Amino acid sequence: MAEATQRELPPVRHSLSNPSDQEALELDQSQDQPFSTLPVTITDRRTPRIVRWWRSHVSLGVPHAKCRDHLANERTFLxxxxxxxxxxxxxxxxxxxxQLQHSLHPNPVLGFFVVSVPLSSVCHGSAILISILGASRFFHWQQEMSRGYALFGGWELHSVAVLTTLVIACLFCLVLAISIKED
Known part of the structure; x- marks a missing residue:
């Protein structure tokens, strides 16, 4: 008779009006689950090297409790x-x-027409360097977060700040020197 009175209650469904409250509730429920519930892919030496690299660096199962860090890493990369x-x-x-500042008698040494291509090339080189720095930072931090480490700061941010300052200062000085020389 005691067995008949004990029933298993259905899971409680919360109807929360605020979506952030629902997300917080889901986050609390997901923290109870261990990491072992994530699928693990085992590779051996017969698997091609690019596939092993992709599985260890790009494809990553992230538990819901830790997704905030990984999404922040992606936003930083963007x-x-x-x-x-x-x-x-x-x-x-x-x-x-x-190139539009080309005058009838341009200065062959220091003029807008002369410095346009080198300065544009410096900007494009900086764009490539910044993108490469961002990609290397993303992959490094993703690997460290998958190991369970929390990082902050980094030399990449300082190098991009210094590079940006140098390019803008160079641009300002060249435009100022050309404007003074033409006047």
Whole structure:
């Protein structure tokens, strides 16, 4: 008779009006699950090297409790890509605008027409370098987070700041020198 009175209750379903409260509830429920519930792919030496690299560096199962860190890492990578893209666009603008400043008797040593292509090339090189730095940072931090380490800071951010400052200062000095020389 005691067995008949004990029933298993159905799981409680919360109807929360705020989506962030629902996400917090799901996050609390997912933290109870161990990491062993994630699928693990075992590779051997017969698997091609690129497939092993892809599985260990790119494809990564992330538990819901840790997805915030990985999404922040992706947003940071997209920030590096946006910065590189801004430098590439700046290079195109410099090349186009300074080519339009071609006068009838241009200065063959220091003029807008002369410095447009090298300065544009510097901007495009900076764009490529920033994108490569962002990609290397993304893969390094993803690997460290998959091991369970939490990182902060990094030399990449400082190098991009120094590079940006140098390119903008160089651009400002060249435009100022050309403007003074033409006047």
């Amino acid at each position: 920030g590096y890509l946006r910065t590189g893209q801004a430098f590439a666009i700046l290079g195109v603008i410099i090349a186009q605008l300074m």
